[in-house]
Amino acid sequence: MDKIDFSDKYFMQQAYKEAREAFNKDEVPVGALIVSKGQIIARAHNLTETLNDVTAHAEMLAITSAAENLGGKYLPNCTLYVTLEPCTMCAGALNWAQIGRIVIGAPDERRGFTRHQPSPLHPKTEVTTGIMAEECAELVKNFFKNKR
């Protein structure tokens, strides 16, 4: 069983708010935040269309912002909350950042990092899944339904 902090749902709700902001900008609705010592130190949503940049995923922007905030590029005592399972790019970045923990909303069977072996994550990174999974998945589903 995954470990669930009492505050995971609260922080995922905040990440979900970010995902909704992306939705409202016609971006694939994914939101992320990074928490250190119970404080949100970075929040971001997907901006690949707005910035015309495939690397501008919510997780990447959050990692860059958290490192700037902390003044150090490693995040071993931080938790990333993200509404959708990170892709390989983001998992690779989270590995370099040595993030302590990742909390994931909905799984991404097509592009999620868990399809890849060995895991692209750092071996010390803890992973919790399924927090607000339905709401997070529904948002992405609605986004793509509107596109068809």
Place this chain on the structure above:
Amino acid sequence: MDKIDFSDKYFMQQAYKEAREAFNKDEVPVGALIVSKGQIIARAHNLTETLNDVTAHAEMLAITSAAENLGGKYLPNCTLYVTLEPCTMCAGALNWAQIGRIVIGAPDERRGFTRHQPSPLHPKTEVTTGIMAEECAELVKNFFKNKR
């Protein structure tokens, strides 16, 4: 056998120059460039220390810069030259960019994307390896030797 364009060595020499710039800044010496229709449209070197950002790999900076230059975030008609085998993060980004071709200098047995299955690259991306492999590997080796 890998396909070798007559110009691959020329462009890899340019990527190597970028790697040397990284070396001179005390950054892990990796350089990258992106070529479209025979023209260099982006050049970059690793800046993770300078920018205090684990995502600032040469390839990531080159992808962002090339997309800005072209005004579109997909790079199917472009070739990336990089002195060291990309990591999973960079391979994932190259996948999202749908890059047409990648030319690699030295292999990276520890952190290279080829360790991972299925391949994090886009299925249509062509890969050429081993251009200036010795020089590119030597530069990285010298960098880490100086660190010990």
